[in-house]
Amino acid sequence: MNARRIAGFFVCAVALAAAAPRMPRALMEQLENGLEGKFSAIWQQNPAEVLGVPQSAYINGYGAVFMTKLNLAPAAAITPFHPVVKPEEVKRTHDIKAQRIDQLRTAMRTMLVDTAASLDSVPSDEQIALCVSLFYWNWENHEGLPNEIVMHAPKKLLLAAKTGGADKAAITSDEY
Amino acid sequence: MSCSSVDLKAYLLGELPAADRVPVEKHVNSCAGCREELERLELTRSALASLGDEEPPQRIAFVSDKVFEPRWWQTVWQSGPAMGFASAALLAAAILVHAYARPAAAPVDTAQIERRIQSEVDAKLNAAVTRAVAAAEQHQNERVAQAVATAEQRFDQQYQRDLSDARQAVMYYQDRMARLTVASNNAARSNQ
Numbered sequence: 001m002n003a004r005r006i007a008g009f010f011v012c013a014v015a016l017a018a019a020a021p022r023m024p025r026a027l028m029e030q031l032e033n034g035l036e037g038k039f040s041a042i043w044q045q046n047p048a049e050v051l052g053v054p055q056s057a058y059i060n061g062y063g064a065v066f067m068t069k070l071n072l073a074p075a076a077a078i079t080p081f082h083p084v085v086k087p088e089e090v091k092r093t094h095d096i097k098a099q100r101i102d103q104l105r106t107a108m109r110t111m112l113v114d115t116a117a118s119l120d121s122v123p124s125d126e127q128i129a130l131c132v133s134l135f136y137w138n139w140e141n142h143e144g145l146p147n148e149i150v151m152h153a154p155k156k157l158l159l160a161a162k163t164g165g166a167d168k169a170a171i172t173s174d175e176y
Numbered sequence: 177m178s179c180s181s182v183d184l185k186a187y188l189l190g191e192l193p194a195a196d197r198v199p200v201e202k203h204v205n206s207c208a209g210c211r212e213e214l215e216r217l218e219l220t221r222s223a224l225a226s227l228g229d230e231e232p233p234q235r236i237a238f239v240s241d242k243v244f245e246p247r248w249w250q251t252v253w254q255s256g257p258a259m260g261f262a263s264a265a266l267l268a269a270a271i272l273v274h275a276y277a278r279p280a281a282a283p284v285d286t287a288q289i290e291r292r293i294q295s296e297v298d299a300k301l302n303a304a305v306t307r308a309v310a311a312a313e314q315h316q317n318e319r320v321a322q323a324v325a326t327a328e329q330r331f332d333q334q335y336q337r338d339l340s341d342a343r344q345a346v347m348y349y350q351d352r353m354a355r356l357t358v359a360s361n362n363a364a365r366s367n368q
Contacts, residue, residue, distance in 0.1 A: 033362065051351035051356045069351065077345040095247050
């Protein structure tokens with residue numbers, strides 16, 4: 001009888017352990033803050049601006065997803081004190097963003113690889129995804145620039161890339 | 177007694193003696209012709225009695241007297257050529273009189289005509305100006321309405337753009353504020 005009770009408790013404990021979230025929230029928040037710092041540190045001069053708080057979620061069976069909104073080149077908003085944006089400013093902002101977009105892609109791949117190494121709880125065949133929404137003022141010319149970049153890859157691929165066993169170019173990248 | 181022996185005139189004038197009157201009366205009563213003759217005589221006498229007394233002319237003239245010689249105008253009247261000449265002269269005189277005595281044309285009141293023409297011109301000019309002004313006002317009103325509509329549309333578009341810019345700026349600063357808040361919380365948590 002006692003042996004049955006002990007076995008029952010063991011089964012329940014295993015079931016509860018399996019039902020518990022694989023990703024601790026504290027770890028996710030730590031990674032979110034790390035992403036914010038990494039994005040801000042890409043460019044020392046006129047750094048990119050992370051807007052809002054990076055968000056993350058773990059989707060059971062899919063993997064971990066990180067999202068943030070980024071302004072690649074901060075510029076002045078239209079205000080009563082700055083009612084008109086000159087064409088030179090529009091062009092300068094567009095040129096800076098076009099120049100930085102490739103550097104952003106490279107940085108996002110590096111971040112994915114680094115983040116994957118921190119996500120021990122995520123199974124290796126699940127995905128690690130990073131989504132960056134790019135911010136544009138209404139007055140901006142964002143011709144040739146994406147609104148959103150989504151990169152994702154299986155954790156094992158990212159870990160392999162970390163050790164040099166795979167190319168970062170294998171990371172799937174979608175732009176919208 | 178026969179009709180020829182009866183003196184009806186003497187009987188009528190009362191010139192017969194009374195003895196002679198009786199046989200005349202008997203004959204007249206028996207003779208219709210004499211009775212009718214007597215009635216005619218009686219009628220004549222009554223007519224003569226009604227006439228007034230006339231004075232006999234005191235001067236008696238003869239046909240050969242100068243009094244009966246025709247006057248000059250009678251001579252002319254009775255002369256064909258003279259009458260023709262007189263008629264022609266009269267006609268010529270009438271023509272001359274008509275020519276010179278023709279009533280003068282009524283003086284033309286040019287001032288009144290000018291005033292009338294001026295008033296008509298003014299009336300037409302006023303009507304034309306009124307029509308032109310009305311048309312111009314209508315055209316101007318249409319242009320103003322169109323301009324107002326265009327301005328309103330432009331203003332509305334600008335308002336929508338401004339609203340969108342303002343909304344975007346608010347969201348932008350809200351994002352920055354959220355980030356700062358989280359950073360502040362994290363700093364406070366690490367200090368504890």
